[in-house]
Amino acid sequence: MKASSELIYIHPGPVRVWHWVNALGIVLLVLTGLQIRFAEILDFFTLEEAIKVHNYVGFIVIANYGLWVAYYFGTGKIKIYFPDIKTFLPNVIKQMKYYGGGIFKGDPNPHVMTPDNKFNALQQKAYLGLMFIFLPAQMITGVLLWRVKEYEQYINMLGGIKIVDTVHVLLFFFFGVFLFVHSYLATLGHTPTAHFKAMFTGYEEHH
Amino acid sequence: MKFLKVRCLLIVSMAVLFVTLAPPSSCLAIGNEECMECHSDDSLSRVESEGMKVELYINQARFEVSVHNANDVACVDCHSDIEELNFDNEVPHAVSLAVVNCDKCHEAEAEAYIDSVHKKAGGKGITIPCYACHGYHYVSHLESESVLERENGFCLKCHNPNKFHEWLPQMDTHFAFVECTVCHAPEVPRYVNIRFQDLKTNKFLSGEEFLAVLGTDSDGFMALVDEDKNEIIDVNEFEDLVFLLLEKDVRGTFHGEIVVAIEPIVHHVNRGVANRACEMCHMPTSPFFENVRFSLSREDGTSQNYVVERKVLETYYMNHFYALGGTRIRLLDQIGLALVVGGAGIIIAHLTLRILTIPARKQRKQKSPFEQEQDGGEK
Numbered sequence: 001m002k003a004s005s006e007l008i009y010i011h012p013g014p015v016r017v018w019h020w021v022n023a024l025g026i027v028l029l030v031l032t033g034l035q036i037r038f039a040e041i042l043d044f045f046t047l048e049e050a051i052k053v054h055n056y057v058g059f060i061v062i063a064n065y066g067l068w069v070a071y072y073f074g075t076g077k078i079k080i081y082f083p084d085i086k087t088f089l090p091n092v093i094k095q096m097k098y099y100g101g102g103i104f105k106g107d108p109n110p111h112v113m114t115p116d117n118k119f120n121a122l123q124q125k126a127y128l129g130l131m132f133i134f135l136p137a138q139m140i141t142g143v144l145l146w147r148v149k150e151y152e153q154y155i156n157m158l159g160g161i162k163i164v165d166t167v168h169v170l171l172f173f174f175f176g177v178f179l180f181v182h183s184y185l186a187t188l189g190h191t192p193t194a195h196f197k198a199m200f201t202g203y204e205e206h207h
Numbered sequence: 208m209k210f211l212k213v214r215c216l217l218i219v220s221m222a223v224l225f226v227t228l229a230p231p232s233s234c235l236a237i238g239n240e241e242c243m244e245c246h247s248d249d250s251l252s253r254v255e256s257e258g259m260k261v262e263l264y265i266n267q268a269r270f271e272v273s274v275h276n277a278n279d280v281a282c283v284d285c286h287s288d289i290e291e292l293n294f295d296n297e298v299p300h301a302v303s304l305a306v307v308n309c310d311k312c313h314e315a316e317a318e319a320y321i322d323s324v325h326k327k328a329g330g331k332g333i334t335i336p337c338y339a340c341h342g343y344h345y346v347s348h349l350e351s352e353s354v355l356e357r358e359n360g361f362c363l364k365c366h367n368p369n370k371f372h373e374w375l376p377q378m379d380t381h382f383a384f385v386e387c388t389v390c391h392a393p394e395v396p397r398y399v400n401i402r403f404q405d406l407k408t409n410k411f412l413s414g415e416e417f418l419a420v421l422g423t424d425s426d427g428f429m430a431l432v433d434e435d436k437n438e439i440i441d442v443n444e445f446e447d448l449v450f451l452l453l454e455k456d457v458r459g460t461f462h463g464e465i466v467v468a469i470e471p472i473v474h475h476v477n478r479g480v481a482n483r484a485c486e487m488c489h490m491p492t493s494p495f496f497e498n499v500r501f502s503l504s505r506e507d508g509t510s511q512n513y514v515v516e517r518k519v520l521e522t523y524y525m526n527h528f529y530a531l532g533g534t535r536i537r538l539l540d541q542i543g544l545a546l547v548v549g550g551a552g553i554i555i556a557h558l559t560l561r562i563l564t565i566p567a568r569k570q571r572k573q574k575s576p577f578e579q580e581q582d583g584g585e586k
Contacts, residue, residue, distance in 0.1 A: 036489075036531065036532070037532065037535065037540075039485075039486055039489055039490050039532050040490045040491055040492050040532070046484075046485070046486070047484075047485035047486050047489055047532075048374075048376070048484075048485050051376045051485070052376070055376070099557075103561070104560055104561065104564040104567070104568070105564070105567065105568065105571065106567075106568035106571045106572065146377075147377065147379075147380075148377055148380040149377070149379035149380040149382075149383050150379065156527070159526060160460065160526030160527045161526065161527060161528070161529040162523055162525070162526045162527075162528075162529050162536065163523075163526060165529055165535075165536075166536065166539060169535075169536075169539050169543070170539065170542065170543075172543075173539075173542065173543035173546045173547065174546065176543075176546075176547065177546050177547055177549075177550035177551075180550055180551065180554060181550050181553070181554060184554045184557070184558070
C-alpha cells in the first residue's frame with residue numbers, strides 16, 4: 001500500500017455478504033438459465049438438474065434481496081441509491097466523459113467514493129433500475145413461472161405465459177451481459193483488482 | 208305323375224330360394240326392443256349370491272347416442288350367448304351371462320392391450336376388462352381436446368397421479384396440459400391441439416360456435432383461412448384468422464394441450480417405458496410439437512382438425528401455451544445474442560483503448576509530477 005493512500009470503510013459486512021451471495025446466485029441462475037433455454041446446444045446439467053438448481057438458487061436470491069432491503073431500509077442507507085436531482089445530470093455527463101475519454105488520458109475519476117456517497121451518478125442510475133425494477137421484475141416473473149398452473153390467474157392478468165416468459169428471458173440476457181460489464185467496470189479502480197479486494201475487506205483505498 | 212314331379216321341383220326350388228335369401232342369423236335374433244322391454248325398467252336389478260345388488264337398467268337415451276348404437280351394434284352382438292328369450296319363464300335368459308368379448312370386433316385394440324400393463328395386472332389377480340375404462344353400455348367417442356376430460360374419462364378413474372410424479376417439476380402444469388398417455392405410451396402419435404377460448408365469457412368455443420362467429424361451416428373453414436390452399440394454416444394465415452376474429456369483435460386466446468391420437472395402439476401403456484427425460488419434450492427439436500392441429504369439436508364427441516404450422520406455437524398468438532424450450536420465441540434469442548455481442552464489443556473496445564493508451568498515461572505521469580502532486584492533494 002502506498003504511503004499516500006487512505007483506507008475508508010465503504011462496504012459494511014451485510015452488504016458484502018449480500019453482494020457475494022447475489023453474485024454467486026446470479027452466475028448460477030444465468031448458467032442454469034442458459035441450460036434450460038438452450039438444452040439442445042448445452043450440456044452442463046440435465047434439464048431436470050438445471051431446473052432444480054435454478055429454482056433453489058432463485059429462492060436464495062429472493063431471500064438475499066430481502067436481506068438487502070432490510071439492511072438498506074433499516075439503516076436508512078438506502079438514500080445512497082437516490083441521486084440528487086440538481087446535480088444528477090451534470091454528474092452523469094462528467095462520469096460519461098471520464099469513462100469515454102478521461103480514463104484513457106489518466107484523468108482522475110470525477111467521483112470520489114465515501115460511505116455516504118458510494119456510487120457515482122451512472123452507478124446510481126444503473127443500480128436504481130437494477131434493484132428497484134429489474135431484479136424485482138425478474139424475481140416476480142421467476143416465481144410465476146415456477147408454478148404456472150398455481151399462478152395462472154396472475155399470469156393471465158399480465159397477458160399470458162409468453163409475455164411473462166419474455167420479460168424473464170430478456171432480463172436473463174440483461175443479467176448475463178451485466179455480469180461481464182459489471183466485472184469489467186470493477187477493474188477500473190486505481191488498480192485492476194482494487195474494487196474486488198474492497199468487496200471482500202470492506203475497505204476502499206483512496207489516494 | 209308328371210304334374211307331381213313338377214310340383215315337387217317347385218317346392219324344393221322355393222325352399223332353396225327361401226334358405227338362400229333368408230337374412231343372416233343375427234337379424235333373426237333378438238332385437239334391442241325386446242331386451243329393452245325389461246331393461247328400460249329403472250328398478251330392474253338382481254341380487255347376487257354374495258348379496259351384491261347388480262343394476263340391470265339400461266338408459267335407452269344414453270345408449271342411443273353411444274358409438275355402438277350409432278354403428279348398429281345390437282345387444283346380442285355383444286351378449287352373444289343369448290340365443291333366445293323365453294317370456295314364459297320368470298327370467299327370460301340365463302342369469303349369468305358370459306363375459307363380453309370385445310376382441311371379436313376390436314382386434315387391433317386387443318392386440319395392443321395384450322402386452323400392456325393393464326392386461327398384465329391380470330396376473331396379480333386383477334382383471335381389467337375393456338369396460339373397466341370404457342364403461343358398459345354408453346361407450347362414446349372421446350376425441351376431446353381437453354386433457355382433463357380425457358384423463359377424467361379414463362386414467363383418473365383409477366390412478367392418483369399425485370403419488371408418483373413428485374420428481375416432475377411443475378407437476379400440476381404437466382397434468383393440465385399433457386395427457387397421461389403422451390408420456391406413458393410414447394410410441395403413439397401425439398398432437399398439440401389448439402382450441403379457442405373466448406375471453407369475454409371465459410369459455411372454450413365449440414366448433415359450431417367458432418364457425419358461426421366466422422359465418423362459415425366446417426367445409427368452408429379452410430377455404431376462408433387457408434389462402435395458399437396447401438391444407439396447412441401457416442403463421443400468416445393464423446395471424447389473419449386472429450384479425451378476422453377481432454373484426455367480428457371476438458377477443459380470445461388460443462389454448463394448446465398435448466394429446467395422443469385416438470388409435471388402437473394407445474392401449475399399449477406399459478411400465479418402464481414412460482418418457483421421463485425432460486429433454487425429450489423441452490427442446491425445439493422435440494417431436495412433441497411437430498403435429499399441431501386446430502380443433503373444432505362436434506356435438507357427438509368427435510372433432511374436426513386442421514393442420515397448423517408448428518411455428519404458430521412460437522408466436523405471441525399462442526400467449527397461453529408455452530412449453531419450455533419447445534415453443535420458445537426465437538426472436539428473443541436473437542435479441543439476447545445482440546445484447547451479448549454488443550456488451551462484449553463495448554468491453555473489448557474499452558479494454559483495447561485502455562491498453563493502447565497505457566504509454567500515453569505513463570508519459571503524462573512522468574512529464575508532470577507537479578500535476579500528480581496536485582491530484583494527490585485534491586484527494
